[in-house]
Amino acid sequence: MTTPTANFAEMIEEGSALAPQFNEDGLMPAIATDAANGVVLMLAWMNAEALNRTIETGEAWYWSRSRQCLWHKGATSGQVQRVEELRVDCDQDAVWLKVHVGGDGGSCHTGRTSCFYRRIIAVPDQMTFEFGSPPKTMKTMCTASLVVSATPSN
Amino acid sequence: MTTPTANFAEMIEEGSALAPQFNEDGLMPAIATDAANGVVLMLAWMNAEALNRTIETGEAWYWSRSRQCLWHKGATSGQVQRVEELRVDCDQDAVWLKVHVGGDGGSCHTGRTSCFYRRIIAVPDQMTFEFGSPPKTMKTMCTASLVVSATPSN
Numbered sequence: 001m002t003t004p005t006a007n008f009a010e011m012i013e014e015g016s017a018l019a020p021q022f023n024e025d026g027l028m029p030a031i032a033t034d035a036a037n038g039v040v041l042m043l044a045w046m047n048a049e050a051l052n053r054t055i056e057t058g059e060a061w062y063w064s065r066s067r068q069c070l071w072h073k074g075a076t077s078g079q080v081q082r083v084e085e086l087r088v089d090c091d092q093d094a095v096w097l098k099v100h101v102g103g104d105g106g107s108c109h110t111g112r113t114s115c116f117y118r119r120i121i122a123v124p125d126q127m128t129f130e131f132g133s134p135p136k137t138m139k140t141m142c143t144a145s146l147v148v149s150a151t152p153s154n
Numbered sequence: 155m156t157t158p159t160a161n162f163a164e165m166i167e168e169g170s171a172l173a174p175q176f177n178e179d180g181l182m183p184a185i186a187t188d189a190a191n192g193v194v195l196m197l198a199w200m201n202a203e204a205l206n207r208t209i210e211t212g213e214a215w216y217w218s219r220s221r222q223c224l225w226h227k228g229a230t231s232g233q234v235q236r237v238e239e240l241r242v243d244c245d246q247d248a249v250w251l252k253v254h255v256g257g258d259g260g261s262c263h264t265g266r267t268s269c270f271y272r273r274i275i276a277v278p279d280q281m282t283f284e285f286g287s288p289p290k291t292m293k294t295m296c297t298a299s300l301v302v303s304a305t306p307s308n
Contacts, residue, residue: 085273
């Protein structure tokens with residue numbers, strides 16, 4: 001016998017209705033990748049309105065958790081993210097945007113192309129942290145020892 | 155004058171110490187992409203132990219929110235994710251894993267290669283939902299009208 005829970009899962013995973021599953025804060029993670037080369041540019045958050053505006057406008061809208069407001073990415077910087085493709089995952093609780101970035105091509109508030117500009121490297125009894133802007137060179141800019149601090153931030 | 159908050163942000167963004175910033179549940183999102191072609195395979199979650207084990211073993215470990223346990227991806231299915239590269243973002247509250255998938259190459263519990271097997275398409279006054287396995291064909295398997303349900307899931 002199919003249970004209501006199984007029916008719900010089937011509807012979410014295989015149904016033809018978009019039924020985004022936001023978390024308790026009304027948000028879901030949104031992964032933006034460069035449509036040209038697959039580099040992950042950023043991980044941001046969308047609420048229902050941000051998702052709707054992204055679908056309607058073809059440009060990325062997010063919810064800024066720090067500023068607690070809707071955020072049309074690039075509205076002031078020119079780094080608008082034009083959405084080539086928008087995908088939702090099996091559980092409909094995350095989206096993936098393939099984007100073309102306007103302006104200077106950056107997506108990170110530090111001025112870099114991608115927010116993921118640091119690589120973690122494990123070596124015996126220590127780990128190193130490698131800086132580098134992935135889409136441009138992948139070259140090491142500096143390497144340093146580090147200690148993994150696994151303490152939650154709150 | 156530099157404020158303590160500014161110093162903390164500088165340390166997180168530019169320092170050489172890995173200082174993962176987990177959320178109030180002790181988790182952070184982890185994006186797994188196929189190291190060969192850049193396809194986003196899944197969005198999962200890591201706690202401190204999952205992150206440490208991933209770094210130490212070179213294979214992806216997550217925290218299963220549904221089962222509330224550590225999850226060595228592929229331990230039973232064979233779909234082990236060998237980590238070619240592990241990156242952390244500017245705020246150190248998200249990681250990106252470039253992986254090679256073992257077993258049958260799948261990452262989604264529905265049996266598909268990627269969890270992001272559906273594309274959202276906007277057309278005038280309605281939106282369509284397109285099924286397709288991105289890494290294999292990108293072809294449409296079916297298309298249907300949908301209504302955006304923006305109601306949070308809880």
